[in-house]
Amino acid sequence: MTRNSVVFMALIVQKYGGTSVGNTDRIKNVARRVAEYRKRGDQLVVVVSAMSGVTDGLIKLAKDIAPLPSEREMDMLLATGEQQTIALTAIALHALGIPAVSLTGAQAGIVTDGVHTKAKIHNITPKQVHELLNAGNVVIVAGFQGETPEGQITTLGRGGSDLTAIALAAALKADLCQIYTDVDGVYTADPRIVPGAKKLEEISYDEMLELASLGAKVMQSRSVEFAKKFGVVFEVRSSLNDNPGTIVKAETKSMEGVMVRGISLDKNQAKVTLVAVPDQPGVAARIFKAIGDANVNVDMIVQNVSHGSGAPATDLSFTVDKPDLLKARKVIDGLKSQIGYKEAIADEKIGKLSIVGVGMKSHTGVAGKMFDVLAREGVNIDMISTSEIKISVVIELSKGESAMRAVHGAFLGA
């Protein structure tokens, strides 16, 4: 490929997260990394987050003044975090003698809808980015932000710098997209819980999405969905060493050879059980409509077979995010006289253990093997749910970590 009449020059989009630019030494470290790629003749677009803690600090300032600040003003405020980092990164590159120019999201041509604090990208017209690259600059772009067609500043939701990088890589048709963070890549499990966890060489978009939504937060989920939709292959790697990271890409045939890619444990769920709910059409609809209206997100739902003959009743359990438990209880208590269940029991001491892998589509016996390991560990299974590439069980929280190690040992090695 030819760009600027230099042969084999690659266009690389790199994104550095908050910890990678957490202080001035870290920013100088980023500048040194960028300088090395540049020496090889690559063109670089560098997306940066706010320095770690800055976005949280700004939110706190606003909430000290008013509990529910205007979302337009929150965007105005939060966008300043990334704006500090782009300028500092450009200054660090200048100190190394490298021409670099920083751009806000708007200047980089990132146009969004008008939904403040969680705007969606509509399109990107990176005219200035191209011009500056062609003039020999490293271009530094503020992550997490854009502009409406009317010129209002917007932000893309927490963790949105990942989305900026992936979307820019797609718009610029970059040869490579690297997401730099403070871990070496995506692991088979959280290494702090499972010492034998291994770094993955590759993972499919769908596996990455399942693991992220199951609480293994490496990247913003929306950015992975975007990458899947536009076929952006990217690498998650550390800014603190030179180890190769994990490549995230579309599923390949060879990926199906592995039954389980990763395991996650979500400790942030709570379970609600309604005992003896009348088994009639419309009851579940009424319950979950009311919970949805209260903006409570429901994850797993299990309904038992009906018991009793005269007026059949059933037990109904579901899980919600722990912080939403009180809200859910209120809704449920409010429905009691209308629906007429016997009692509601809430349990916060649960964990959701999940195994994920595209190989499950073509292997049998995966669930049986997982349940067998749990049985041998003396772990009782409370709820089960499955998808094509995932099996999740709700178990007692206190046994979550040891169960995770045992299941990891059985599928992925100790």
Ligand code: ASP
């Ligand atoms: N600074 C923003 C946040 O903390 C965006 C990001 O870091 O990706 O959520």
Ligand code: MG
């Ligand atoms: Mg982040």
